[in-house]
Amino acid sequence: MSISETTSQAVWRMTLLCWGTLIAAGIILGAMFYDSLDLMVQWWSQDEYSHGYLIPAIVIFLIWQKKDGLEKIPFRGSWVGLLLVVLGILFYYIGELGTVYTIIQYAFLVSLAGLVLAFTGWEAFKKIAIPLIILMFMIPLPAFIYNNLSAQLQLTSSQIGVAFIRAFGISVYLEGNVIDLGTYKLQVVEACSGLRYLFPLMTLGFIAAYFYKGAFWKRAAIFLSSIPITILMNSFRIGAIGVMVEYWGQGMAEGFLHDFEGWAVFMASIGVLVLEMWLFSLIGKERKPLREVFGLDFPEPSPRGARIVYRKLPAQFIVAFSVLSIAFVGSLQMQKRTEIIPDRTNFLEFPMQIGNWKGTRDQLEQIYIDQLKFDDYIIANYSNGNGPPVNFYIAYYGSQSKGQSAHSPRACLPGGGWQIKDLSQKRISEVVIDGAPLFVNRVEIRKGDVSQLVYYWFQEQGRVITNEYLVKWYLFWDAITKRRTDGALVRLTVFVPPGENVAEAEEQLASFVRDVSGHLGRFIPD
Numbered sequence: 001m002s003i004s005e006t007t008s009q010a011v012w013r014m015t016l017l018c019w020g021t022l023i024a025a026g027i028i029l030g031a032m033f034y035d036s037l038d039l040m041v042q043w044w045s046q047d048e049y050s051h052g053y054l055i056p057a058i059v060i061f062l063i064w065q066k067k068d069g070l071e072k073i074p075f076r077g078s079w080v081g082l083l084l085v086v087l088g089i090l091f092y093y094i095g096e097l098g099t100v101y102t103i104i105q106y107a108f109l110v111s112l113a114g115l116v117l118a119f120t121g122w123e124a125f126k127k128i129a130i131p132l133i134i135l136m137f138m139i140p141l142p143a144f145i146y147n148n149l150s151a152q153l154q155l156t157s158s159q160i161g162v163a164f165i166r167a168f169g170i171s172v173y174l175e176g177n178v179i180d181l182g183t184y185k186l187q188v189v190e191a192c193s194g195l196r197y198l199f200p201l202m203t204l205g206f207i208a209a210y211f212y213k214g215a216f217w218k219r220a221a222i223f224l225s226s227i228p229i230t231i232l233m234n235s236f237r238i239g240a241i242g243v244m245v246e247y248w249g250q251g252m253a254e255g256f257l258h259d260f261e262g263w264a265v266f267m268a269s270i271g272v273l274v275l276e277m278w279l280f281s282l283i284g285k286e287r288k289p290l291r292e293v294f295g296l297d298f299p300e301p302s303p304r305g306a307r308i309v310y311r312k313l314p315a316q317f318i319v320a321f322s323v324l325s326i327a328f329v330g331s332l333q334m335q336k337r338t339e340i341i342p343d344r345t346n347f348l349e350f351p352m353q354i355g356n357w358k359g360t361r362d363q364l365e366q367i368y369i370d371q372l373k374f375d376d377y378i379i380a381n382y383s384n385g386n387g388p389p390v391n392f393y394i395a396y397y398g399s400q401s402k403g404q405s406a407h408s409p410r411a412c413l414p415g416g417g418w419q420i421k422d423l424s425q426k427r428i429s430e431v432v433i434d435g436a437p438l439f440v441n442r443v444e445i446r447k448g449d450v451s452q453l454v455y456y457w458f459q460e461q462g463r464v465i466t467n468e469y470l471v472k473w474y475l476f477w478d479a480i481t482k483r484r485t486d487g488a489l490v491r492l493t494v495f496v497p498p499g500e501n502v503a504e505a506e507e508q509l510a511s512f513v514r515d516v517s518g519h520l521g522r523f524i525p526d
Contacts, residue, residue: 009072009303009306009307010072010306010307010308010309011071011072011302011303011306011307011308011309012071012072012073012074012075012309012310012311013071013308013309013310013311014310014311015310015311015312017313018311018312018313021313021317021321022119024321025115025321025324028324028325028328029108029111029112029115029324031328032092032324032327032328032331033092033104033105033107033108033111035104036095036101036104036105036108037105037108039101040052040101040105040138040139040140041053046140047196048140048195048196048198048199048200049138049140049199050196050200051137051199051200051203052137052138055134055135055137055138055203056135056138058131058134058207059131059132059134059135062128062130062131062134062210063128063131064299065296065297065298065299066127066128066299067299068299068300068301068302069127069299070120070124070127070128071302073120073123073124073127074309074311075119075120075121075124075311075314076121076123076314077118077119077120077121077314077315077316077317078117078118078120078121078122078125078316079118079316080117080122081113081114081115081116081117081118081119081125081316081317081320082114082118082316082319082320082323083114084110084111084113084114084117084118085111085114085115085118085320085323085324086114086323087110087114088107088108088109088110088111088112088114089107089111089323089324089327090107091103091104091106091107091110092104092107092108092111092327092331093331093334094107094476095107096331096334097475097476097479097480098472098473098475098476098479099400099404099405099472099475099479099485100142100472102139102140102141102142105139106136106139109132109135109136109139111324112132112135113132114320115317115320115321115324116128116132118314118316118317118319118320119313119314119316119317121314130210131210134203134206134207134210137199137202137203137206146195147412148410149195150195153195153198153231153234155419156231156235157231157234157235157238158174158178158179158238159174159235160231160232160235160236160238160239161179161235161236161237161238161239161242162174162179162239162242163239164235164236164238164239164240164242164243165179165181165239165242165243165246168243168246170242170243170246172242175447175448179238179242181242181245181246186238186241186242186245196262197230197233197234197262197265197266197269198226198227198230198231200266201226201229201230201266201269201270201273202223202226202227202230204226204270204273205222205223205224205225205226205273206223208222208223208273208277208294209222209223211294211295211296212277212280212293212294213292213293213294214280214281214284214286214293215284218280218283218284221276221280222273222276222277222280225273225276226269226273229269229272229273230269233265233266233268233269233272234265236265237261237262237265240261241261277290277293277294278290280293281293281294338483339399339479339483339484339485340482340483340484341398341399341484341486342398342484342486342525343525344396344398344522344523344524344525345522345523346376346523347376347377347378347394347396347523350378350380350519350523351519352380354382354515354516354519355384355515356384356385357382357383357384357390357512357515357516358382358383358384359380359381359382359383359392360380360381360382361378361379361380362379362380362381362391363379364377364379372395372407373404374395374396374397374404374406375396375397375398375399376396376398377393377394377395377396378392378393378394378523379391379392379393380392382512382516384508384511384512386508387494387504387505387507387508388494388495388496388497388505388508389494389495390492390493390494390508390509390512391492391493391494391495392491392492392512392516393489393490393491393492393493394488394489394490394491394520394523394524395407395488395489396486396487396488396523396524397485397486397487397488398486399485399486400475400485400486400487405475406458406471406487406488406489407489408468408489409441409443409454409456409489409491410423410441410443410468418445418446418447418452419445419446419447420443420444420445421444421445421446421451422442422443422444423441423442423443423444424441424442425439425440425441425442425466426439426440426441426442426455427439428440428455428510428513428514428517429510430514431513431514431517433459433462433464433517433520434462434463434464434526436463436464438457438464438513438517439457439464439466440455440456440457440466440513441454441455441456441457441466442454442455443455443456444502448498449498449499450495450496450497450498451496451502451505452493452494452495452496453493453494453496453502453505453506453509454491454492454493455491455492455493455509455513456489456490456491456492457489457490458471458487458488458489458490459487459488459489459490459520459524460474460475460478460486460487460488461474461478461482461484461486461487461525461526462526471487475487486525487524488523488524490520490524492509492512492513494508494509
């Protein structure tokens with residue numbers, strides 16, 4: 001290249017005004033979303049998301065990789081960026097009023113992407129869009145989805161693991177997620193579901209697919225394969241532990257060795273991913289060594305003698321920044337907004353004699369109280385002498401602010417070997433709450449020959465709701481129209497011994513619901 005060609009190139013540089021405004025926008029965005037981000041970055045308490053600390057640094061590196069291309073593009077801004085900022089702010093308010101942290105965390109990413117697009121415009125934004133998408137991997141799944149996914153993976157890993165154990169001629173019995181080896185019962189708990197491998201490996205798979213220089217189908221396969229790789233490797237780990245327990249004792253399933261096996265399985269999963277990329281490099285029309293199709297590129301230095309041009313703030317970004325600032329002030333005012341918490345009777349006064357039902361109070365362990373974060377609760381066993389006792393539980397929330405809302409039993413009923421065998425809705429005859437017939441969620445869970453029958457519903461401000469997602473909608477609506485977010489979860493459970501008819505338990509639950517429903521109004525305000 002000649003000197004004249006080199007000097008004719010323009011290299012764009014940021015002014016102090018641009019940097020200052022970008023930093024100010026970042027501070028305002030961080031302050032506005034601080035509560036949800038503070039909860040999100042507590043990855044140290046969740047092994048499944050411990051990789052989250054690395055993601056911002058990785059994204060910054062990936063954007064820096066594009067430095068040589070970005071500095072040659074004039075930033076013209078985009079009004080679509082403004083629309084994304086407005087959309088992110090809208091979801092922020094919805095998440096705040098609906099008490100859903102996950103919505104707020106995704107709203108943060110939408111607002112961030114909007115600010116970037118409003119500043120850079122489409123040509124530059126396309127170069128850094130994939131690194132920005134990687135930020136999604138640092139947001140934890142909603143608790144409801146996480147718990148259901150964990151329960152399903154526990155069962156799947158248990159089944160595959162047992163098949164591996166039986167391949168060694170070992171007699172083993174599987175009961176839900178409990179592997180019975182005769183001399184030792186190996187329970188596949190939440191920590192062994194494979195999620196602590198799945199989320200980091202999916203993140204690595206996505207980044208690997210980003211760096212992989214090959215056909216799109218190969219890149220998609222690299223990312224998607226991280227899911228079956230995790231499930232199979234985790235199942236192999238469970239099976240291997242079962243085999244070692246059978247031959248060398250239960251110490252193989254405990255302590256340092258147990259943790260080391262988990263680390264070894266994760267590293268082996270990465271090895272399988274690398275092997276897959278190597279095999280893909282040998283397939284197709286363009287066959288190249290792995291080092292050529294997968295590798296890190298670094299930005300080229302700026303052309304010598306290039307003409308320096310300084311950027312100006314696009315009008316789109318100025319408007320987006322102004323809208324964000326106004327929304328931030330509005331969020332401060334919303335925090336001062338007082339919520340109405342109605343008067344009610346404490347559950348300490350809940351009657352232990354209801355018709356011919358006599359109750360005995362029970363108590364939850366502190367670990368569950370800390371997790372559920374309710375304001376008041378009752379748990380008691382009621383018996384009428386005609387059948388098995390009914391376990392009665394209500395968790396009441398005076399304010400269902402973020403992180404303090406009713407937990408769905410659907411997420412926590414599976415576990416300990418229990419599996420959901422039937423889930424439906426049922427109308428309880430002769431029962432009316434606030435002028436409407438009572439419908440409940442009916443769940444039958446089973447472990448071996450033993451069953452439990454569960455009725456549950458959400459009761460909020462005179463409404464009886466069976467749909468967990470509809471609960472969130474009413475929280476949002478009531479927060480706006482009534483300035484109230486109080487509500488409760490009501491759950492009743494009957495144990496069904498082996499050989500007993502579920503219909504008898506059904507009648508016990510329905511009978512107790514008819515008798516207890518008239519007492520709920522004092523404790524769960526309309």
